[in-house]
Amino acid sequence: MAYFYEKQVVRENEDRGVHIYQSERGAAAAIAINRRQSTNGACSYLRACRILLEDTPDLFDCFAHGHLTERQIKAITEPLEEVDANVRREFDAIFADHTDMFENLGVRAISDLVRKFTERFQSSEKAVKIEDEAAKRYVRFRKSKDCVMLSAKLPLAEGIALAKSIKKRAKAIFRMGNDPRTKQQLQADMLICSQLEGFPPKVPLFLDVKLIMTDKTLFASSHEPANLPGYGIIPAQYARELVAGAKVDLEDPFHLTLKDDELNRRIFTFPEIQRIYTAPGNQDLIAMDSKAREFPESLKEFIRIRDSICMTPYCDGVPEEIDHVVQRHLNGPTSVHNSSYRCRFCNLAKELPGWYEKVDYSIPHSIVINTGDGRTYRSLAPPATGIVREADPQANEQPRK
Structure with missing residues (x-):
């Protein structure tokens, strides 16, 4: 397997004083050629092999018996690269008890499920990274053949809100059926028409964001990550700050420090919190019904x-x-x-x-x-909280006589 070949290359280069990362690249290049593949991503492939062999033996056994594909394994190991070996072993132990946790899931859903687990151990660090990335926001225009190409990097919450707003408005016009434009054309026109005259001191932005998080995450400093529909899993600390609109002290979650950064001075945000409940002791959302022919x-x-x-x-x-x-x-x-x-x-x-x-x-x-x-x-349907469905101990209790 690739992992053992990599070990051999590392040993052969140790005496020559070759840096570990250089030997990794050499092993990756050799394996890519043997697999008749591009070297692009070969180092990541080797790291996935190392995680499988050293830290997740139950996952490796499942892969070796053909129950998981290589693409599925890649989706699992990529988020696990961001945490240490002890966390990876903890995840492998959970998998050993719930070997069907990836059943019927596509690779993106698998990656989100594993990230839901790893975010518990990176909440504060990830919240800082998200804020750092927001500070690097940009918009770029590039001349292309017969058109202008637009690319942008936006803050997470504001970017999701903007995308949802444009898609929702374009979809409403498209459904009316009296506009010849496609959905993509409508979305492009919505973006252009959203420009304001002049350069106002602050840009009003109305957020319509559905944030799914447990009460323990919101009020009790739990590390259980939240779900931001339209984006995916986000760290608990960032979710708390998104709801509060301020820095949240982990030791005292009710102590807020107003953010004073350039982004908040430039943008008005109006978040709306909508609560959706799960049944007691359950990880699934409570049902609603309608007698209408169409879904309201x-x-x-x-x-x-x-x-x-x-x-x-x-x-x-x-x-x-x-x-x-x-x-x-x-x-x-x-x-x-x-x-x-x-x-x-x-x-x-x-x-x-x-x-x-x-x-x-x-x-x-x-x-x-x-x-x-x-x-x-x-x-x-994926569980609203957690990564696997745990049995409710209260549901199994026998009634007292």
């Missing part, structure tokens, strides 16, 4: 937050459409249980002859999919 907007927002990824197993497509699991014309109810958030491709695929889906009400938002070839798959 409030229920749609709930479904978007609950599912967060395309509900078709292994799909990494961007979810865009909310629809019934059991179709409406087959008497499927308009309810949170009989709903799924999917990319357009998958939502159309489920209408093919022979494709059948049903809801398993015994498990929180579980969908059983029969693709028409005799095979069945199970789709499960």
Whole structure:
């Protein structure tokens, strides 16, 4: 395996005084040639091998038996590179007890799940990094063939809010059906039309951000990371400061220090907090129902937050459409249980002859999919908090006589 070849290269170069990183690059280049691949990413591949062999033996065993693909392993090890060996071993122990935790997940969903775990150990450091990156924000215009290319680096919360606002407004115009422009053209025009005349001293920015975090993370300095729909997992410390609009002291979470940086002097922000509850002792969001034929907007927002990824197993497509699991014309109810958030491709695929889906009400938002070839798959919404579903000890208690 690549790891053992790398060790051999390191030993051969130790006596010659070659730096460890130089030998790593040499081993990576040799392995890339043997694999008939570009050297781009070869060092990262070797680090993934080292993590598997040294720190995550249960993951390696699962990979060796063909239960995880190389792309899935890469998605797992990349976030684990950011933490130390003890944390990686702790994650491997969790995986040993929940070997099905990556079942039916695409590589992006797998990476988010592992990052949800690693963020617990990097909350304060990651919050500082996010603020540092915000200070490096920029907009660049580049002349291209017959057009101008625009690229930008924006602060996390403001960037998500801007993207959501433009997409929402463009989608509303597109649905009216009387505008010949595509969604992409509408979004580009929205960005251009959003420019204000002159150069005001402050830019008003209204945030519509759905931030999912536990009460312990918000009030009790827990390291359980939060989820920012449209972006993904963010550290607990940054989530607390995003809600408070100020620096939060970990030892005294109710002591706030107002931020006095250039970004806050330039932008007005108006955050709105929306609370969504889980059932006691549960990691899944509480259900809502509707008797309407179409999903009302409030229920749609709930479904978007609950599912967060395309509900078709292994799909990494961007979810865009909310629809019934059991179709409406087959008497499927308009309810949170009989709903799924999917990319357009998958939502159309489920209408093919022979494709059948049903809801398993015994498990929180579980969908059983029969693709028409005799095979069945199970789709499960990710837990709102944590990385695996833990059994509720209170639910297993016997009533007192």
